[in-house]
Amino acid sequence: MARYIFITGGVVSSLGKGLMAASLGALLQARGYKVRIRKFDPYLNVDPGTMSPYQHGEVYVTDDGAETDLDLGHYERFTGVSARQSDNVTSGRIYQQIIARERRGDYLGATVQVIPHVTDAIKEFALADADDLDFVLCEIGGTVGDIESLPFIEAIRQLRNELGPDNTAVVHVTLVPYISAAGELKTKPTQHSVRELTSLGVQPDLLLCRCEHELPASERAKIALFCNVRPEAVIQALDASSIYAVPLQYHGEGLDEQVLRHFHLEGPSPDLTRWDDILDRHQNPEGEVTIGVVGKYVGLPDAYKSLNEALVHGGMANRVKVNIRWLDAELFEQDDAEIAAQLEPMHGILVPGGFGERGSEGKIASVRFARERKVPFFGICLGMQMACIEGARNTAGIAAASSTEFGETTEPVVGIITEWMSKEGLQQRSAEGDLGGTMRVGAYEAKLSGNSHISRIYGGATEISERHRHRYEVNSAYRDALENGGLVFSGMSPDGLLPEIVERPDHPWFIGVQFHPELKSKPFDPHPLFRDFIAAALQQARLV
Structure with a gap:
C-alpha cells in the first residue's frame, strides 16, 4: 500500500512547495523507493491551458496530452518520472466532473454538496493509480486559509482518518521572517499558520521553515512547542545558491530521515552521487556562453521555466x-540598429513558443539576424514558424508571407491546423471552436531525414x-519554395503531412522544431537539442 505525504503551504505563497515536493521525491528515490508526485490546484479553471503566462507561468505538457501546472515540470526534472493527466487536478475539473455526473443522474436524486461529493472526488484523484508505488506526494496549491483550498484540506483530513496515521504524513511549508530592524527571526507567523491548519482538522507532522538566516535551536524548540511537533521535525530551509542544491541541502537538514522516521521505516542510505555531479557541473563551469531569448513574456521568467532549465542543462552537459x-521581441520591431x-x-x-501577433516582427527580425550573421539559432514552436516566415520572405521571394494567426493573409505560410492523426484517431478542429483543450497537445512521433543535422543530434535516430x-x-x-531558399524540412509527422523540423544545411547551427523539447530535459539527462545548441554557442564564443 502506498504511503501518502501531503504538502501544504502557509503564511505567504511562493515559498517553494513544488520544489520541496520534487526534492523530497528525489531523496526518497535515492533511497530506493518508488514515488509519484501530484498537484492539487484550487483555481476554477479546468486546466491552465487558457491562462496567461503572466497569471500562472508556463503551461507544462505531459506525454498523454494534459496541460498542467508548471510544478509538474519540477517533479519530472528532479525524479525522472513522467507526469500524467492523473497527476494534476483543479477545482474546475473536479466541479466539471461532478456537474456532468449530476446531469446524467449518477447521484440518484441526492443533493450534491461539497461534503461528501467534492471531497470524495478529490480523494478519488489522490488514490488513483497508486498500487505500485511506495510514496505518493500530494502538493496542495495556494496558502492555508484561502477559501478555494478548503475542500482540499478537508479531503486530507478525511484521508488521514481513512488511511491511518501510519500511512499518511503532512509537511507544512511555512515562513520564518527576519525583521532586520529588530535583528530577530519571528516565529509567530508560523504559529498562526499551523493554528489555522489545525483548526481545519489537520495537524502537521513536519514543518519546513523557509528562512533567510539560520534557525537557532531555541527558536526550533519554540516552534515545536507551540505547533505540537517534535523539535527534530522542525526543519530549516535556507535560501539555496541553486535549485539543484536543494535536494542535498534538505538531506543535510534531515528532511528525508524525519519523513522515514514518521512512517517507522529504516531505508538504506541515499545514493546522492547523481546530485553531487549535477551540483559540481553547475557550480564549477569551465567556460560560459550568452544566449539571447527573444520572446513575448520575458517580464516573467516563470513563463519560460522549462526553457530556462533546459538551457542550464545544456550548459551542464558542456x-x-x-x-x-531575456530580450523583448517588441523592441526589435522598428530599429535595425x-x-x-x-x-x-x-x-x-x-x-x-508563444501565441499572438505581438512581437512577431521582432522575432522574425531576430531570425534574419541569426541567419545572416551565422549565429546559432534555435526556434521552438512559434519560433520555428517565424523561421519559416523569415525564410519565405527573404530567401524564397514570398514578400507577403505571414501566419493566419496574425490576421488574413494572401500567403499563409503558417495556418491553423484543422485535422491531424493521434493515437485516438483523426482529430478535427475549427477556427471558431473553443480555445481550451483543443490544441495538438501531448507526445507525437516525427520521422527524421537521413543524413540530416537533426538526425545526427539524436544519435542517428530515424524516429523520435x-x-x-x-x-x-x-x-x-x-x-518546395522554402527548400529552394535553403530551409530544409528534415522532420515530418509519420503520415508526411505536418512539418516538425526545419534546418539550414549552409548554416553552422540553424534548427526550428514544432515541438517543445525543453519539456523533456532533465539535469541528469539533458535534452540532445539543448546539449548540441549550447555546444554550438560555445564554438561561436571561441570564434569571437
Missing part, C-alpha cells in the same frame, strides 16, 4: 555557464517522440 538574456546592438554579443539566439502544444502549423504547400 560544463559551461549559460548566461540567459537596436537589433544589432542587442544581438551581436549573443553566442546563440533562441525564439521560444516529442511533446507538442500548438494550434497553428507550417503549411507544407510552401515546402
Whole structure:
C-alpha cells in the first residue's frame, strides 16, 4: 500500500512547495523507493491551458496530452518520472466532473454538496493509480486559509482518518521572517499558520521553515512547542545558491530521515552521487556562453521555466555557464540598429513558443539576424514558424508571407491546423471552436531525414517522440519554395503531412522544431537539442 505525504503551504505563497515536493521525491528515490508526485490546484479553471503566462507561468505538457501546472515540470526534472493527466487536478475539473455526473443522474436524486461529493472526488484523484508505488506526494496549491483550498484540506483530513496515521504524513511549508530592524527571526507567523491548519482538522507532522538566516535551536524548540511537533521535525530551509542544491541541502537538514522516521521505516542510505555531479557541473563551469531569448513574456521568467532549465542543462552537459538574456521581441520591431546592438554579443539566439501577433516582427527580425550573421539559432514552436516566415520572405521571394494567426493573409505560410492523426484517431478542429483543450497537445512521433543535422543530434535516430502544444502549423504547400531558399524540412509527422523540423544545411547551427523539447530535459539527462545548441554557442564564443 502506498504511503501518502501531503504538502501544504502557509503564511505567504511562493515559498517553494513544488520544489520541496520534487526534492523530497528525489531523496526518497535515492533511497530506493518508488514515488509519484501530484498537484492539487484550487483555481476554477479546468486546466491552465487558457491562462496567461503572466497569471500562472508556463503551461507544462505531459506525454498523454494534459496541460498542467508548471510544478509538474519540477517533479519530472528532479525524479525522472513522467507526469500524467492523473497527476494534476483543479477545482474546475473536479466541479466539471461532478456537474456532468449530476446531469446524467449518477447521484440518484441526492443533493450534491461539497461534503461528501467534492471531497470524495478529490480523494478519488489522490488514490488513483497508486498500487505500485511506495510514496505518493500530494502538493496542495495556494496558502492555508484561502477559501478555494478548503475542500482540499478537508479531503486530507478525511484521508488521514481513512488511511491511518501510519500511512499518511503532512509537511507544512511555512515562513520564518527576519525583521532586520529588530535583528530577530519571528516565529509567530508560523504559529498562526499551523493554528489555522489545525483548526481545519489537520495537524502537521513536519514543518519546513523557509528562512533567510539560520534557525537557532531555541527558536526550533519554540516552534515545536507551540505547533505540537517534535523539535527534530522542525526543519530549516535556507535560501539555496541553486535549485539543484536543494535536494542535498534538505538531506543535510534531515528532511528525508524525519519523513522515514514518521512512517517507522529504516531505508538504506541515499545514493546522492547523481546530485553531487549535477551540483559540481553547475557550480564549477569551465567556460560560459550568452544566449539571447527573444520572446513575448520575458517580464516573467516563470513563463519560460522549462526553457530556462533546459538551457542550464545544456550548459551542464558542456560544463559551461549559460548566461540567459531575456530580450523583448517588441523592441526589435522598428530599429535595425537596436537589433544589432542587442544581438551581436549573443553566442546563440533562441525564439521560444508563444501565441499572438505581438512581437512577431521582432522575432522574425531576430531570425534574419541569426541567419545572416551565422549565429546559432534555435526556434521552438512559434519560433520555428517565424523561421519559416523569415525564410519565405527573404530567401524564397514570398514578400507577403505571414501566419493566419496574425490576421488574413494572401500567403499563409503558417495556418491553423484543422485535422491531424493521434493515437485516438483523426482529430478535427475549427477556427471558431473553443480555445481550451483543443490544441495538438501531448507526445507525437516525427520521422527524421537521413543524413540530416537533426538526425545526427539524436544519435542517428530515424524516429523520435516529442511533446507538442500548438494550434497553428507550417503549411507544407510552401515546402518546395522554402527548400529552394535553403530551409530544409528534415522532420515530418509519420503520415508526411505536418512539418516538425526545419534546418539550414549552409548554416553552422540553424534548427526550428514544432515541438517543445525543453519539456523533456532533465539535469541528469539533458535534452540532445539543448546539449548540441549550447555546444554550438560555445564554438561561436571561441570564434569571437
